[in-house]
Amino acid sequence: MIFNRQELTDSQLLDLYKKILKPRLIEEKMLILIRQGKVSKWFSGIGQEAIAVGVTAILDETEYILPMHRNLGVFTTRNIPLYRLFSQWQGKANGFTKGRDRSFHFGTQDYNIIGMISHLGPQLGIADGIALADKLKDNKKITAVFTGEGATSEGDFHEALNIASVWKLPVMFVIENNGYGLSTPTNEQYYCENLADKGIGYGMESHIIDGNNILEVYNKLAQLKAEMQENPHPVLLEFKTFRMRGHEEASGTKYVPQELMDEWAAKDPVANYRNYLTETGVLTTEFDEALRSEIKKEIDDNLVLANAEPEIIPTYAGELDDVYKPYQHEEVNPSASSENIRFIDAIRNGLNESMQRHKNLVIMGQDIAEYGGAFKITDGFVELYGKDRVRNTPICESAVVSAGMGLSINGYKAIVEMQFADFVSTGFNPIVNLLAKSHYRWGENADVVVRMPCGGGTQAGPFHSQTNEAWFTKTPGLKVVYPAFPYDAKGLLNTSINDPNPVLFFEHKQLYRSVYQDVPTDYYTIPFGKAALLKEGNAVTIISFGAAVHWALETLTKNPEIQADLIDLRTLQPLDTETIFASVRKTGKVIIYQEDTMFGGIASDISALIMEECFESLDAPVKRVASLDSPIPFTKALEDQFLPKSRFEEVLLELLKY
Structure with a gap:
């Protein structure tokens, strides 16, 4: 392994060593604890530390990073107190999910880390939304999102990369190609030689990087970050590495040929970097031993804190109260002035007034910009609010919903228009598994409204006529609104946009141009839960x-x-x-x-x-x-x-x- 320090000082080289050593020592401790039954499950990143540490080290603390199972180095490099991580892994209240989710399935706005869900793919779209918000703010920030080689087969991977390319979003798409998706080797997962080659299809810059070489990771990404800040664009990064432990500890590695394990053991990122620093005189044996003792003491001290924390005592109220973010409805009463308008006009007026009221509101959907949408509801909005806030999307409902979540995370409100409610099926996963569960899991709301033109009576057939509200009414964490009259449509839409929780807003197509009513001309709201x-x-x-x-x-x-x-x-x-x-x-x-x-x-x-x-x-x-x-x-x-x-x-x- 060849290390090139470039312009890095001795102090910077040692700092990277501290950062890469810490997650390794924590992992070694966790492997002991899992055998003792003190940790229920563990996804090891041993052998992959250089990627998590290198990526996080080149980002500012205010820049978002979206890690996965094996990225302990992200959390330690961001200096999250270890006792909170240990509490998280033990399912205690001082963790980040109050015992509701395990391992690294969490996020924290305090450290600008957005954790994964088990479905993997949606976090790529979240990164798009976060980066879009940063681009709209023009703050020169970069977003980094991790995925594994297995998840590159998911449709969300394609959708997220396509959106990032079309919108020129400053996202680093980090692929940790570690040889296996659970037990399935890469030759059974994709046919191309390198996953970085996929970047060509998106017109996206891509690179292959030695994921076990901390200096190659750090120096290359530092260069790329500077270029992305100057000229916002996405980059696809394939890190060649290897998973030295099982998918999780219980699964083992019996399916991996021993010669392959031996080959990659010789490429250990921590051992090789330590040898390099020792050979060049940057690291002494005494300093290394002192550093290891210091980190081990920090681990032990923080384990004592976590172990002393009591087990969670469940209560019905404690669980149910966190399904939604608390929201105090803002009652806005209309004036006496009104006009007789159609249902579709009421929807349009509500959108228009909310766009004026919320300068951080972004509408996304297929053909909604210059064309005005399939039903012409947003016709003229581009002239009023510009294409930054009224955005045509590719045909990729899943990543667009996830991008809405990313916008919400980064301080924006999002409206996603399904061209037809039927098409929400291709965005179903991020709605029911991401938007709906985020506040319950780790206290992060999803300020996203999904508009759903729905219903029969127009002879539109099996794919354009469903009224599929029951898919969502049974999903805790979602709010579902279904008005029948123009007055209600406008007032409830305004409330939906104000509410910080995810809302499915159903609009019956047959009512669009057939139902008229006197509707106030100015802004007003109607509370949820009132028939x-x-x-x-x-x-x-x-x-x-x-x-x-x-x-x-x-x-x-x-x-x-x-x-x-x-x-x-x-x-x-x-x-x-x-x-x-x-x-x-x-x-x-x-x-x-x-x-x-x-x-x-x-x-x-x-x-x-x-x-x-x-x-x-x-x-x-x-x-x-x-x-x-x-x-x-x-x-x-x-x-x-x-x-x-x-x-x-x-x-x-x-x-x-x-």
Whole structure:
């Protein structure tokens, strides 16, 4: 191994040695503790320390870094107190996740570190969002994000690199090519010779670096950082290294040929660097021994602190209160001035007023800039707010949602428009596993609104007509909003943008240009979790949301003798159970009307809640009316049969006979 110090001083060389030695000594201690059963799981980075340390050492402490399992050197180089790391690994309250997630699955804004989730890929998109925020601030900062060679096969890798190239984002994409993804060798994971070659396809600068040579890592990255600051652009970095331990300790390394282990053992990054410093007279045996003793004492002292910390005592409130970031709704009442506008105009007006109110709000989506979006809602926004804040995206829903999370982490608000709600399936993972869980896991909110044009009735077929709110109402950490009227759409959209938690905002396409209402001309908000009682009666409770509210109104107009409470839920999460239960206790009969398919829809949960809370008040079974349990078809006759509109009146009249 050839070391080239370039312009580094003796002091800098020794500082890098301290930084690379510390995670190695911690790991050696952890391997003892895991055998003693004092640490439940461990993902070893032995043999890879030079990468984590080198990357972190060239970044300022205010620059974000997104590590993975084997990057203990990131955390130690950022000087996180060891007792907090030990508490994290032991699942204690003084860790970073309050015992809710393990090992390195955490982040901390105090140290500008954003941890991984097990799905790996989304953190690459997060780095895009963080870097975009820095670019908008023009602060010359760089973002570094780690991934393994295995995760380069994920679609998120392609999406994130593509976005970074198109938007010229200052991101270092760090691939630790360590030979194996769990037990699968690289020759079974990709066919190209070098992963750095993938950079060509993105028009991206790329480099292959000896990941076991701390000086090569440090000097090359220091040079690249200076170039990226002068001319923002992404760089793909493939670090050749090797995983000397198992994927995690329990899995072992029996599948690795011994000659390969021996070959890489000779390339040990710590031992080789120590030998180089000793041979050049920079490091003495006495200094090395003193340094090791100092680090080992720090480890032992901090373990005592962590071990003395009591075990977590769980409480229901403690868990449930952290699912969402606390948010005090800001009530903004409208003025008397109003105009009669369509549903789509109300959405547009809400976006426009929120863009004026929040200078840190960025809208992202396919074709939303000059074209104005598939439904022309953002038409003209580029002229008003510029392409920095109204951003066309490639067709890559997953990385765009993750980028929204990155913007939120770095001080921005994000709106992501799904061209159709159906397309959210390709962005499902970062919504339900990243946005939804971040505050619960490590206290980081996701200030992201995902707009969801949805619904049938337009003969758009199986891929453009779903109303898929139930995918998200069952996911703790998400808020789900589904207005039926222009007034509600504008006020609830404004609240969604204000709320620091992730919001799925459903907009029924059929309502866009068919429903008019008097809507205040200025800014106002409507609180979440407050249903609207549209009609009042004693005979039956009708619970609905979205387009089905209008279908219910049509049925009641046709049957004026029916005295019904008609509840428009408006928000599905949080759900206004108080209004629901009060109405059911009054009428004794209830029918839940949704456009979504029957099985597994939110009507099922509402029905169960009513049975549990209002059973003694019921005079009849709870009825549900929904679409057929099939994909939504294209031809009008088939779609009409699929939708519940033709069946609701019959079920309602039968219910009233009880």
